[in-house]
Amino acid sequence: MGGDRAPDMVIQGAEVALERDPQLDFILVGDEARIQPLLAKTRRLKLKNPTIVHTDKSVGASDKPSIALRAGRGSSMRLAIDLVGDKKADCLVSAGNTGALMAMSKFVLRMVPGIDRPAIAGIFPTLRGESAMLDLGANIDCDATNLVQFAIMGQIFARTVLGVERPVVGLLNVGSEEQKGHEAIREAATLLRDIVDMPFTFHGFVEGDDIPSGTVDVIVTDGFTGNVALKTAEGTSRLISQSLRDAFRSSLLSRIGYLLARPAVGQMRQRMDPRRYNGAVFLGLNGIAVKSHGGTDALGFANAIGVAADMSRHGFLETVTRELAAAGLNKTNDERKVVATA
Amino acid sequence: MGGDRAPDMVIQGAEVALERDPQLDFILVGDEARIQPLLAKTRRLKLKNPTIVHTDKSVGASDKPSIALRAGRGSSMRLAIDLVGDKKADCLVSAGNTGALMAMSKFVLRMVPGIDRPAIAGIFPTLRGESAMLDLGANIDCDATNLVQFAIMGQIFARTVLGVERPVVGLLNVGSEEQKGHEAIREAATLLRDIVDMPFTFHGFVEGDDIPSGTVDVIVTDGFTGNVALKTAEGTSRLISQSLRDAFRSSLLSRIGYLLARPAVGQMRQRMDPRRYNGAVFLGLNGIAVKSHGGTDALGFANAIGVAADMSRHGFLETVTRELAAAGLNKTNDERKVVATA
Numbered sequence: 216m217g218g219d220r221a222p223d224m225v226i227q228g229a230e231v232a233l234e235r236d237p238q239l240d241f242i243l244v245g246d247e248a249r250i251q252p253l254l255a256k257t258r259r260l261k262l263k264n265p266t267i268v269h270t271d272k273s274v275g276a277s278d279k280p281s282i283a284l285r286a287g288r289g290s291s292m293r294l295a296i297d298l299v300g301d302k303k304a305d306c307l308v309s310a311g312n313t314g315a316l317m318a319m320s321k322f323v324l325r326m327v328p329g330i331d332r333p334a335i336a337g338i339f340p341t342l343r344g345e346s347a348m349l350d351l352g353a354n355i356d357c358d359a360t361n362l363v364q365f366a367i368m369g370q371i372f373a374r375t376v377l378g379v380e381r382p383v384v385g386l387l388n389v390g391s392e393e394q395k396g397h398e399a400i401r402e403a404a405t406l407l408r409d410i411v412d413m414p415f416t417f418h419g420f421v422e423g424d425d426i427p428s429g430t431v432d433v434i435v436t437d438g439f440t441g442n443v444a445l446k447t448a449e450g451t452s453r454l455i456s457q458s459l460r461d462a463f464r465s466s467l468l469s470r471i472g473y474l475l476a477r478p479a480v481g482q483m484r485q486r487m488d489p490r491r492y493n494g495a496v497f498l499g500l501n502g503i504a505v506k507s508h509g510g511t512d513a514l515g516f517a518n519a520i521g522v523a524a525d526m527s528r529h530g531f532l533e534t535v536t537r538e539l540a541a542a543g544l545n546k547t548n549d550e551r552k553v554v555a556t557a
Numbered sequence: 558m559g560g561d562r563a564p565d566m567v568i569q570g571a572e573v574a575l576e577r578d579p580q581l582d583f584i585l586v587g588d589e590a591r592i593q594p595l596l597a598k599t600r601r602l603k604l605k606n607p608t609i610v611h612t613d614k615s616v617g618a619s620d621k622p623s624i625a626l627r628a629g630r631g632s633s634m635r636l637a638i639d640l641v642g643d644k645k646a647d648c649l650v651s652a653g654n655t656g657a658l659m660a661m662s663k664f665v666l667r668m669v670p671g672i673d674r675p676a677i678a679g680i681f682p683t684l685r686g687e688s689a690m691l692d693l694g695a696n697i698d699c700d701a702t703n704l705v706q707f708a709i710m711g712q713i714f715a716r717t718v719l720g721v722e723r724p725v726v727g728l729l730n731v732g733s734e735e736q737k738g739h740e741a742i743r744e745a746a747t748l749l750r751d752i753v754d755m756p757f758t759f760h761g762f763v764e765g766d767d768i769p770s771g772t773v774d775v776i777v778t779d780g781f782t783g784n785v786a787l788k789t790a791e792g793t794s795r796l797i798s799q800s801l802r803d804a805f806r807s808s809l810l811s812r813i814g815y816l817l818a819r820p821a822v823g824q825m826r827q828r829m830d831p832r833r834y835n836g837a838v839f840l841g842l843n844g845i846a847v848k849s850h851g852g853t854d855a856l857g858f859a860n861a862i863g864v865a866a867d868m869s870r871h872g873f874l875e876t877v878t879r880e881l882a883a884a885g886l887n888k889t890n891d892e893r894k895v896v897a898t899a
Contacts (some may be wrong), residue, residue: 341796342795342796342799352731355739356739389784396781397781422785422788423785423788423789423790423792424795426789427792428792428795436785438731439739440781440785442765443729443778443782444765444789445765446765447768447769448765448793449765450765450768450769450790451769451790451794451797452793453766453770454683458825458828458829459822459825461825462821462822462824462825465824466820466821471814472813472815472816472817472818473814474814475810475811476804476805476814476818478808478811479804479808479810479814480801480804482804482807483800483803483804487800
């Protein structure tokens with residue numbers, strides 16, 4: 216169990232998730248001596264009598280992925296991933312070190328055949344509801360094939376987790392005209408336009424302001440751009456909240472005004488609450504792994520658990536495998552090379 | 558004169574700018590028959606008796622840059638650029654087609670020796686005040702040398718327009734650790750760390766949320782990432798304003814609360830007003846050209862005029878030339894090649 220407030224936040228998060236979804240079962244991986252007393256204080260979770268896999272070894276928040284990969288055997292993170300790899304768990308949720316979680320998950324779970332690289336996907340609020348974006352930082356550089364694979368996984372994610380019937384997918388660019396942007400994006404657009412009979416609609420290019428306006432259900436981009444866009448949106452949101460707080464505090468009248476408007480403003484805050492959108496999902500791995508924000512609380516962690524449970528319950532992995540095959544894209548990179556050489 | 562509401566908005570913008578800064582002089586380029594009656598209605602501008610350069614030719618909003626370059630001779634945009642090229646004007650402000658303005662400005666004004674490519678810079682509000690970012694979309698791909706040149710121009714822009722004494726410069730990346738990001742960014746960081754005796758401080762890498770928090774005075778990035786970040790911030794700002802408006806309208810109490818808090822909220826809106834940050838500046842050209850948003854009003858256009866006047870008055874171009882020479886970076890690309898081959 217990792218994260219700034221683990222194991223307390225993790226146990227409490229599981230309790231909240233169970234309150235929302237009583238069918239969940241948990242395996243708790245970490246220091247049993249610390250977990251037991253926290254578990255005893257829960258209402259629902261202790262009644263489920265969850266298995267505790269004990270270890271006092273953990274991956275440090277600043278450990279490099281390569282170090283974690285070599286020295287992380289027996290750590291709580293690694294044992295949790297092994298449980299998914301051994302099909303003893305359907306999915307895993309961790310609030311630990313992102314790089315280490317990605318490296319170890321990739322090593323243990325391997326990739327879905329046909330997907331070359333994993334991507335990190337996230338959900339965010341828009342004017343129209345919610346959308347998903349990927350990649351949020353796993354791959355600095357992406358070629359056209361990577362982007363097409365992200366698009367296919369992203370639309371399945373939108374169907375299984377956001378419940379969108381026929382997701383609309385857009386490629387993030389600096390303009391909507393066909394000749395705009397990097398070669399990889401333009402090529403990906405051509406490939407996506409050629410895919411037919413798939414349960415999603417390719418919208419074409421979208422721009423940065425289309426992310427919060429919800430023009431499409433799924434935004435596809437490379438990990439560099441996606442990471443910058445996500446953090447810019449988070450930062451802008453904080454800047455406006457802070458300025459609004461200052462404005463409300465600036466006079467007696469505005470303080471009274473705030474008191475009257477508080478329930479309404481609170482509703483809006485709740486809709487924008489980052490905890491609601493907690494849970495960065497690793498897509499492309501042959502197993503379901505969700506990374507919770509390290510600094511979140513029980514409510515945020517419960518949301519990450521909800522995302523993992525939704526993916527598992529709605530057969531995310533099976534759907535990816537099936538739709539890649541249907542699109543003729545279920546070849547590994549090596550198999551594609553053989554075909555290209557033959 | 559271009560833009561959605563030209564020439565009215567342009568003439569009124571000049572009037573507002575003159576009200577703020579009575580020392581300004583204007584040359585108005587466009588259709589004299591439309592300009593004259595609008596000019597007659599102004600108070601200050603008509604007293605300045607501005608020269609009108611007549612043309613009824615203009616560049617269309619959707620004209621491709623290459624077309625504008627070939628067929629744009631005699632257009633209001635081209636004539637205005639020529640005035641700067643011929644040193645008859647100190648700077649130009651246009652609300653017309655961005656791509657055409659960039660292509661024609663580059664062709665007529667040429668580059669400052671030592672700068673390989675022009676960059677588009679903009680100003681935006683932060684938690685700490687205001688910062689500048691470049692490139693916002695002129696160059697999709699940038700190498701380390703481009704980024705270093707942008708950093709040098711960006712800090713001079715922050716000194717001349719934002720009045721920052723010793724600007725702090727950051728490179729936009731997906732993490733602050735040295736090994737993060739593209740090779741071009743890492744190499745640019747090394748080059749910037751090696752530059753000494755310059756009137757700015759290199760902070761290192763910054764992330765997307767550092768843009769609105771104002772961690773640094775100048776954010777340097779390639780035009781693809783900069784464009785996505787800018788538009789994501791604008792869109793997020795609109796999403797929150799819209800949600801806030803909905804919240805205030807949701808009940809009678811919140812409507813009353815809004816009435817009481819309105820002056821305070823208005824103050825905050827004013828601080829965030831996109832018109833305050835209107836004016837995308839083309840840096841690296843051997844002349845001062847500022848692009849106003851096409852959809853802005855007189856207030857926004859006046860701000861763009863203010864930015865151009867500040868740059869001209871504080872000797873932006875001379876400072877760029879001097880500081881490039883001081884850093885030994887005043888070679889053109891061809892000269893550098895000769896040195897490298899010799």
